[in-house]
Amino acid sequence: MENLKNIIRDVPDFPKPGILFKDIAPLLQNKETFHQAIDAIAAQWANQHIDVIAGIEARGFLFAAALAYKLGAGVVMIRKPGKLPYKTYSITYQLEYGTDSLEIHQDAVASGQNVLIVDDVLATGGTMKAVIELLQNFNANICGLAFLAELAFLNGREKLSGHKLTTLMTF
Numbered sequence: 001m002e003n004l005k006n007i008i009r010d011v012p013d014f015p016k017p018g019i020l021f022k023d024i025a026p027l028l029q030n031k032e033t034f035h036q037a038i039d040a041i042a043a044q045w046a047n048q049h050i051d052v053i054a055g056i057e058a059r060g061f062l063f064a065a066a067l068a069y070k071l072g073a074g075v076v077m078i079r080k081p082g083k084l085p086y087k088t089y090s091i092t093y094q095l096e097y098g099t100d101s102l103e104i105h106q107d108a109v110a111s112g113q114n115v116l117i118v119d120d121v122l123a124t125g126g127t128m129k130a131v132i133e134l135l136q137n138f139n140a141n142i143c144g145l146a147f148l149a150e151l152a153f154l155n156g157r158e159k160l161s162g163h164k165l166t167t168l169m170t171f
């Protein structure tokens with residue numbers, strides 16, 4: 001796992017001064033590290049009978065689709081405002097660098113389905129907390145939260161207590 005961690009690039013002052021951005025692009029574009037990351041996250045969630053994987057736009061989509069294929073699940077898109085064509089539920093939340101909103105189709109998840117929520121990076125936890133709230137619109141079972149990487153110094157995990165949470169690496 002050290003090679004996965006080492007390939008993530010630090011970009012200071014992006015997207016705002018004072019933010020140290022963890023750029024996962026090098027991990028994605030390398031065929032060995034991308035494959036290794038997907039296999040390792042999938043292994044953490046094998047045999048959990050997951051029906052759908054909810055991926056968070058944009059980088060979360062890359063992991064959600066690959067993991068869903070690997071685990072035999074469907075994919076649900078959680079998107080930035082105004083992108084989804086059908087009726088939506090919406091939520092506004094605080095980000096490490098501003099506020100944002102997310103939306104989901106009102107028929108995205110069926111009653112009783114097992115849902116895994118996936119994103120690339122856990123920072124303050126604001127995004128994932130909002131997505132958990134968004135999923136309260138459905139009578140679904142949130143199996144857990146899967147991340148590639150956690151920025152532990154931002155204590156995002158504290159906002160997500162009560163849910164099974166996995167990450168491949170911690171900064």
Ligand SMILES: O=P(O)(O)OC[C@H]1O[C@H](OP(=O)(O)OP(=O)(O)O)[C@H](O)[C@@H]1O
Pocket residue numbers: 056057058059060094095096119120121122123124125126127128156
């Ligand atoms: O834990 P938090 O503090 O909420 O931050 C984590 C979120 O921030 C990033 O998304 P971003 O909004 O930068 O979108 P992107 O994937 O479209 O680049 C990342 O992909 C997570 O979704």
Ligand SMILES: Nc1ncnc2[nH]cnc12
Pocket residue numbers: 019020021022023096121123124151
């Ligand atoms: N510092 C950071 N690096 C990468 N993705 C992020 N999402 C929120 N904060 C981030």
